[in-house]
Amino acid sequence: MQMLALYSIKGGVGKTASAVNLAAEAARDGRRVLLWDLDPQAATTFYLRSKPKVRGGVDKLVKGKSDLDRAIRGTDVERLDLLPAALGSRDLEAALETRKPSRLRKVLKPVMDSYDLVVLDCPPSLSALAEQIFSSVDALLVPVVPTTLSLRTLEQLDAHLDALDHACPIWPFVTLADRRKTLHRQVLESLGERWPKRLSTTVPNASAVERMGLERAPVGHFARSSPGGRAYAALWREIAQRLQ
Template sequence: MITIALYNLKGGVGKTTSAVNLAYLASEAKRSTVLWDWDPQGAASWYLGVDELNKKAIKLMSRGMPVGKLEVASPFPNLTVVPADLSLRKADMALAGVDQARKLIQKMVSPLSESTSILVFDCPPTISPSIEFVLSSVDLVLVPLIPSPLSLRAMTQVSEFFESRKRAPKRIYGFFNMVDSRRKLHQQTLEGAKYFPVPVMNTVIPMDSAAELMAQKRAPLTSYARRGRAAIAYRAMWKEIGQILTS
């Protein structure tokens, strides 16, 4: 089972939309895919048409209940969702530290490996024991970045945090999202990507009005705007992810 986490300390960078679209592309390739929504706002669950929230998500998680019992079917073949709810804001208290979080999450995820090909985590923009363990245990952490000086700062903060910890992500890559190639600042930031503290993916996700319709359509843009610029870029990104994971 391949595990991927979408994460950034900064909100509003397209983290959830990217998680949803990548999970959809995995399922479209006939890979059994689970999107685990860790963000208390539950936006990823909403985008995928899931109304059935785990209203006691953190209570169930604190018992180490297998993820399979929390999954909800989405309208898309091969794609299920572990929905979030506001109780996840209490994850730190319920899981009581990194060691406890590690044991419980391992217990929850272990049974998935028999039936799931891809597990995608949509992580909230915060650092907590549970999120720290998720990020340090997945095969790949993807950090979406809007082209601006704050992107470098956010990427540096994430990199420095994990450098100070015993457990660091196996692979961590940044990628530029919501890029407007007409803007000089965006051009300059992309050109300076070689100075970032971690590798940056070659694929760039452009600004696309189709992304604004995701909340209205409650579907990945890669499903309804297949020929759009962002959809084409996400497909290229999914191929690049495959290359990263096999390198």
């Protein structure tokens, strides 16, 4: 079971859109995928037409006593299951606080054989939960909006991970890009030079991605051949190659 997180210290950069679309692409590709909504805002849960509630409660989940199968739900996407956000996901934070690193991965142990890939949609913070994420996943997929500030937060994240004992690789990729803008082009170039591990697929600023909230579905399900739909399909192919 491989594990990836959509993570950034910065809010509103496309973590949730990317988590839902990449998980759906992976499922389409034949993988059995579990998408875990770790953000109390529950946007991923909403996009997949579910309600934020963890049966049995997150506290039990972390202790390993809860029936994980009951908390996980199916979605309209074949081979894609969802572990929804708990409205009180702050409880998750508290429950994980005192736990050893990689507890998050251990929580999933009972269903390890049922999934090929777990995708985490993370809230934008450097908290106890973030530390758990860093020590549990195979890589952090970090959406970068093409601005100077966004590059700066990427450096901050890198410095933070450098100081940790259990850290994972960072694979940045550009989202919300507008190729007509000179600044965007420049940021893309410097990202390429500074971050050899970056994913080369760029997700454009695309109206189809914005429409996910109305359609409540991954972009591949209602606008597969749109620029946004094609970008996420290509991004997943690139990630799948790396995971091999």
